[in-house]
Amino acid sequence: LTRDKGKPHRYSPAVRRLAEEYKLDLSKIKGSGLGGRVTKKDVESYINTLESIKRNEP
Amino acid sequence: MSENQEFDIAIIGGGPAGYVAGIYAQQMGVRAVVIEKQYWGGTCLNVGCIPTKAMVSTVEVLKLARQGAEMGLKGDIEPDFDAIVARRDKVVKQLVSGVQGLLRSNGATQIFGEATIKTPNEIEVRTQEGTQTVRTRNILIATGSVPAKPPVEGMDLPGVVDSTGLLSLKEQPQELVIIGGGYIGIEFASIFVNLGTKVTVIEMLPRILAGYDEELTKRLQQLLQRDGVEFHLNAPVQAVEQGEGKLLVRYSENGQEKVAEGDVVLVATGRIPYTEGLGLDNLGVEMNKRAVKVDDRMQTNIPNVYAAGDVVAKMPLAHVAWTEAQVAVRNMLGKRTKMEYFAVPSCVFSVPEMASVGLTEQAAYEQGYEIKVGRFPFSANGRALGMGESQGLVKIISEADSGEILGAHILGPHASDLIAELTLAMEMGATAEDVDLTIHAHPTLPEAIQEAALATTGRAIHYIVK
Amino acid sequence: MSENQEFDIAIIGGGPAGYVAGIYAQQMGVRAVVIEKQYWGGTCLNVGCIPTKAMVSTVEVLKLARQGAEMGLKGDIEPDFDAIVARRDKVVKQLVSGVQGLLRSNGATQIFGEATIKTPNEIEVRTQEGTQTVRTRNILIATGSVPAKPPVEGMDLPGVVDSTGLLSLKEQPQELVIIGGGYIGIEFASIFVNLGTKVTVIEMLPRILAGYDEELTKRLQQLLQRDGVEFHLNAPVQAVEQGEGKLLVRYSENGQEKVAEGDVVLVATGRIPYTEGLGLDNLGVEMNKRAVKVDDRMQTNIPNVYAAGDVVAKMPLAHVAWTEAQVAVRNMLGKRTKMEYFAVPSCVFSVPEMASVGLTEQAAYEQGYEIKVGRFPFSANGRALGMGESQGLVKIISEADSGEILGAHILGPHASDLIAELTLAMEMGATAEDVDLTIHAHPTLPEAIQEAALATTGRAIHYIVK
Ligand SMILES: Cc1cc2nc3c(=O)[nH]c(=O)nc-3n(C[C@H](O)[C@H](O)[C@H](O)COP(=O)(O)OP(=O)(O)OC[C@H]3O[C@@H](n4cnc5c(N)ncnc54)[C@H](O)[C@@H]3O)c2cc1C
Ligand SMILES: Cc1cc2nc3c(=O)[nH]c(=O)nc-3n(C[C@H](O)[C@H](O)[C@H](O)COP(=O)(O)OP(=O)(O)OC[C@H]3O[C@@H](n4cnc5c(N)ncnc54)[C@H](O)[C@@H]3O)c2cc1C
Numbered sequence: 004l005t006r007d008k009g010k011p012h013r014y015s016p017a018v019r020r021l022a023e024e025y026k027l028d029l030s031k032i033k034g035s036g037l038g039g040r041v042t043k044k045d046v047e048s049y050i051n052t053l054e055s056i057k058r059n060e061p
Numbered sequence: 062m063s064e065n066q067e068f069d070i071a072i073i074g075g076g077p078a079g080y081v082a083g084i085y086a087q088q089m090g091v092r093a094v095v096i097e098k099q100y101w102g103g104t105c106l107n108v109g110c111i112p113t114k115a116m117v118s119t120v121e122v123l124k125l126a127r128q129g130a131e132m133g134l135k136g137d138i139e140p141d142f143d144a145i146v147a148r149r150d151k152v153v154k155q156l157v158s159g160v161q162g163l164l165r166s167n168g169a170t171q172i173f174g175e176a177t178i179k180t181p182n183e184i185e186v187r188t189q190e191g192t193q194t195v196r197t198r199n200i201l202i203a204t205g206s207v208p209a210k211p212p213v214e215g216m217d218l219p220g221v222v223d224s225t226g227l228l229s230l231k232e233q234p235q236e237l238v239i240i241g242g243g244y245i246g247i248e249f250a251s252i253f254v255n256l257g258t259k260v261t262v263i264e265m266l267p268r269i270l271a272g273y274d275e276e277l278t279k280r281l282q283q284l285l286q287r288d289g290v291e292f293h294l295n296a297p298v299q300a301v302e303q304g305e306g307k308l309l310v311r312y313s314e315n316g317q318e319k320v321a322e323g324d325v326v327l328v329a330t331g332r333i334p335y336t337e338g339l340g341l342d343n344l345g346v347e348m349n350k351r352a353v354k355v356d357d358r359m360q361t362n363i364p365n366v367y368a369a370g371d372v373v374a375k376m377p378l379a380h381v382a383w384t385e386a387q388v389a390v391r392n393m394l395g396k397r398t399k400m401e402y403f404a405v406p407s408c409v410f411s412v413p414e415m416a417s418v419g420l421t422e423q424a425a426y427e428q429g430y431e432i433k434v435g436r437f438p439f440s441a442n443g444r445a446l447g448m449g450e451s452q453g454l455v456k457i458i459s460e461a462d463s464g465e466i467l468g469a470h471i472l473g474p475h476a477s478d479l480i481a482e483l484t485l486a487m488e489m490g491a492t493a494e495d496v497d498l499t500i501h502a503h504p505t506l507p508e509a510i511q512e513a514a515l516a517t518t519g520r521a522i523h524y525i526v527k
Numbered sequence: 528m529s530e531n532q533e534f535d536i537a538i539i540g541g542g543p544a545g546y547v548a549g550i551y552a553q554q555m556g557v558r559a560v561v562i563e564k565q566y567w568g569g570t571c572l573n574v575g576c577i578p579t580k581a582m583v584s585t586v587e588v589l590k591l592a593r594q595g596a597e598m599g600l601k602g603d604i605e606p607d608f609d610a611i612v613a614r615r616d617k618v619v620k621q622l623v624s625g626v627q628g629l630l631r632s633n634g635a636t637q638i639f640g641e642a643t644i645k646t647p648n649e650i651e652v653r654t655q656e657g658t659q660t661v662r663t664r665n666i667l668i669a670t671g672s673v674p675a676k677p678p679v680e681g682m683d684l685p686g687v688v689d690s691t692g693l694l695s696l697k698e699q700p701q702e703l704v705i706i707g708g709g710y711i712g713i714e715f716a717s718i719f720v721n722l723g724t725k726v727t728v729i730e731m732l733p734r735i736l737a738g739y740d741e742e743l744t745k746r747l748q749q750l751l752q753r754d755g756v757e758f759h760l761n762a763p764v765q766a767v768e769q770g771e772g773k774l775l776v777r778y779s780e781n782g783q784e785k786v787a788e789g790d791v792v793l794v795a796t797g798r799i800p801y802t803e804g805l806g807l808d809n810l811g812v813e814m815n816k817r818a819v820k821v822d823d824r825m826q827t828n829i830p831n832v833y834a835a836g837d838v839v840a841k842m843p844l845a846h847v848a849w850t851e852a853q854v855a856v857r858n859m860l861g862k863r864t865k866m867e868y869f870a871v872p873s874c875v876f877s878v879p880e881m882a883s884v885g886l887t888e889q890a891a892y893e894q895g896y897e898i899k900v901g902r903f904p905f906s907a908n909g910r911a912l913g914m915g916e917s918q919g920l921v922k923i924i925s926e927a928d929s930g931e932i933l934g935a936h937i938l939g940p941h942a943s944d945l946i947a948e949l950t951l952a953m954e955m956g957a958t959a960e961d962v963d964l965t966i967h968a969h970p971t972l973p974e975a976i977q978e979a980a981l982a983t984t985g986r987a988i989h990y991i992v993k
Contacts, residue, residue, distance in 0.1 A: 015961045016489075016960075016964035017930070017960040019401075023397055023398060023399050024397045025397075026397070036956050037956040040956065042929070042956070105969070106909075110970050114909070115913040117913075118915065121914075122591045122592060122594070122598050125588045126600070132588050132611070133585050133612070134589055134605065134606055134610075135604065135607045136592075136602060136604035136605050137602045137603075138602035138604060139600065139602050140601075141600060141601045145600075147599070149599075152913055159989075163988075380969040406966065443576070443577055444580060447577065447581040447584045475941055477973075478945060478971065480968065481948045481976065484965055484966065484967070485951055485952060485957065486951060486955075488964070488965045489952075489955040491955055499947075499951045499954040500850050501846060501872065501950070502846055502874050503576055503846040504577060505874065505944065507944060507946075522547055522849075525632045
């Protein structure tokens with residue numbers, strides 16, 4: 004119901020949960036997991052990067 | 062509890078949605094109170110999932126024991142209705158006290174009483190000791206559902222019962238007429254026919270278990286017929302009447318007026334959300350017919366009021382109820398979380414079991430998917446043969462292009478165990494090939510899943526795909 | 528088959544590795560011949576997985592029926608050894624003819640005879656009708672294994688049997704002494720003790736089921752003891768002697784010389800790869816002790832000769848055998864494929880079952896992982912309680928940092944079903960959180976998996992994690 008036809012979602016539930024919480028677009032995150040899958044750690048480090056960018060902006 | 066204490070979350074209803082919300086909120090570090098007016102554990106523990114499954118387990122053993130001769134066993138085993146009921150009630154009691162214990166050890170407050178919401182931050186609770194007011198930042202409505210009463214004459218006759226009534230019978234019915242071929246009706250049919258009751262199921266629709274895969278439900282119907290259940294489909298019930306010492310259920314079938322007789326009539330025509338006395342009108346909570354209307358974060362139109370479980374009527378299942386409840390709690394705590402329903406397993410605990418997740422073949426077609434279907438029968442599975450339970454099959458629906466699993470449907474031994482792998486598969490975005498390439502232990506039932514996944518490509522190892 | 532026909536793949540051995548290779552090769556579009564000297568289906572179907580599991584299934588029903596009174600059933604059921612054996616043999620027969628049928632329908636050629644490899648492209652087969660030569664592009668050695676005979680006196684006494692001998696007994700042993708507490712010994716112990724045989728297990732190591740999670744094997748040992756099995760650990764056997772009407776098994780335990788008595792002694796001390804008469808010396812095939820040495824593509828040192836299954840002695844399990852076989856076939860056909868062993872489930876079909884995948888807690892520590900361990904007991908699972916089978920637990924090992932599942936271990940009802948979800952989880956790189964966030968149907972046994980996954984974080988919903 005929630006996914007686009009023909010487009011594999013391939014995001015694990017833990018990854019989807021984190022992306023939702025932080026309003027992230029997962030397609031912007033590069034995956035390091037099995038077969039290029041985005042792992043939770045990838046999302047976490049993406050969040051960290053975003054936050055450090057934010058911190059450095061006045 | 063002092064009158065003036067304020068909670069972070071007040072939960073109305075101590076069923077699966079409510080008690081899990083209480084446990085979870087405490088674990089998340091906030092103060093929760095759970096208010097329950099009738100029985101801790103709600104429908105599920107007291108008059109739903111648990112008592113029915115305790116009975117089914119007995120029936121499973123009974124059925125296996127009866128096949129004993131084929132398995133190399135001799136002797137006889139017979140059901141003892143009083144003992145089955147007593148044992149069922151013992152299991153319920155144990156789990157109900159378990160739930161209270163869990164709430165306690167997690168530090169949640171329990172109030173036994175009936176709640177009315179006065180303002181978005183105040184709940185009035187009528188307990189045996191009097192009325193008290195609970196102050197709270199957030200409210201979770203988890204008041205569940207009650208059996209629906211169809212607008213048919215004779216629903217109040219003695220001997221006409223809903224599922225709760227059937228579970229409180231002290232004597233085994235001799236002839237049970239079940240109105241409604243949904244999962245509740247079917248589970249009871251399977252239980253009682255194996256205990257020796259004559260069972261008739263009358264269903265308005267052309268098929269039983271609407272919503273489940275039709276190929277499987279037809280097979281299940283055949284298996285239940287073999288056990289002795291009589292089915293009438295396309296058969297709306299007109300009235301129930303008191304005959305001489307029997308109840309008469311009048312229904313029509315193929316344009317003909319017919320009558321089924323029984324000493325007990327089970328009305329199993331669905332359940333409706335329960336919000337009576339909650340004060341939702343006053344509060345201005347938006348409804349969706351009889352259900353509380355929520356968004357995909359389980360939030361109502363009133364920002365700090367959430368709802369979860371049967372009362373929101375999305376998928377009236379215990380595991381959905383407590384998942385929704387946890388989603389609600391997270392959102393209350395500021396953790397944006399969405400409730401997703403695309404991989405929700407559901408089981409029919411007949412003997413044998415049926416279990417399903419995701420889209421049926423039919424639904425996938427209707428939604429415009431190009432699909433592949435893989436089937437594997439348990440009769441080609443070594444373990445099932447060894448168990449003497451080779452009825453049924455596994456059916457997997459994958460998307461033709463990506464190979465991702467869209468749905469899976471299992472009829473057969475331990476179907477309720479087996480569906481878990483495929484649910485995880487869907488959540489992980491696994492393809493049928495991923496499932497096939499995962500090593501499955503031999504000789505086990507899950508091999509049938511692996512082979513069905515492979516069969517989406519048109520071949521299997523231990524079966525000739527036609 | 529004409530003498531001069533050349534095959535793409537000639538497979539020596541018709542066990543799980545061999546027959547699946549035959550089926551798979553044909554499905555991949557090449558011509559395969561399978562040569563079997565003794566019984567189609569190999570060890571697994573004839574004297575391994577299948578006959579033992581058919582007996583276990585009977586014992587499972589027997590045990591459930593015996594708990595009948597607790598479940599609300601009355602009456603008695605007793606085992607009938609002759610009937611159990613007859614039924615077991617019927618299941619075996621059915622599956623053996625099934626395997627032959629599968630080979631036939633897939634178009635594979637079957638030759639019943641003993642094979643010797645003459646050159647990398649020529650196999651000599653001695654059949655009842657005489658000797659013939661099979662020409663082939665590739666060879667798969669799938670000759671399996673046979674029971675090991677330990678260098679102990681008395682192994683040839685009448686009544687001293689290996690697993691194959693035990694499965695051909697016409698009479699039930701009264702007192703069975705089992706030398707070896709590996710899975711074969713333990714499965715037979717569980718079967719025979721429930722049938723009423725007095726069972727003693729003598730194991731040289733300090734524990735049974737080495738390689739499995741020790742917490743679980745200790746519990747299983749307790750459960751088997753409760754059924755009546757007597758265990759002697761740290762107990763090397765010195766000799767078996769013929770006493771008066773009884774066999775005497777001499778062993779030492781804690782420095783003391785002891786004797787166990789039985790009318791039958793099962794020697795279950797492992798299996799060794801079988802390559803006799805194959806002509807591997809002549810061919811110059813490199814060996815690894817008694818096993819055929821292969822790389823991770825199942826290729827021997829001779830480019831067109833591959834090997835798979837027990838004969839390569841990686842993990843002597845049927846599902847490993849046929850996975851390796853398919854990997855071999857793919858590589859023969861030029862499809863580079865690697866065999867991976869990190870997520871191989873293995874099951875012990877005792878009653879209750881035990882199942883395991885990936886690393887044990889111990890092994891994870893030893894390999895230097897930082898881990899989290901989540902446990903959930905079946906006594907806190909509603910379905911298990913309903914089934915009256917609340918012994919055992921699920922244990923999940925995750926990597927502390929990533930949360931990925933490194934291993935899972937289950938003791939309890941339907942463990943062999945449940946391990947499949949966790950095997951897929953490992954293959955998909957799922958984290959414990961992914962498993963927890965996957966909705967699991969209520970009330971089902973797989974909920975225990977979800978809760979054990981959650982418990983890796985130090986909490987569970989239906990259990991107080993200490
Ligand atoms: C016969 C039967 C078999 C079933 N089998 C299964 C099954 O196998 N698997 C499955 O997933 N589902 C099953 N269900 C459905 C399952 O029971 C429900 O989906 C589940 O109980 C819903 O949980 P809930 O918390 O939303 O509501 P409920 O369990 O209905 O709990 C709601 C609670 O709220 C209390 N309450 C209501 N109003 C107030 C108030 N104003 N103040 C205080 N307390 C209040 C009620 O007393 C009740 O205890 C079955 C149902 C039935 C009837
Ligand atoms: C009691 C017992 C219980 C077991 N239970 C399980 C279980 O539950 N699950 C599990 O996964 N595994 C189990 N196993 C192990 C399983 O049986 C083996 O792992 C599996 O059979 C290995 O398959 P294979 O094809 O490599 O070898 P085998 O099954 O041993 O087959 C080899 C075949 O090759 C034939 N052969 C040998 N040499 C020649 C020759 N020169 N020419 C022609 N034919 C030849 C043999 O006759 C034999 O049929 C069990 C084993 C035993 C003994």
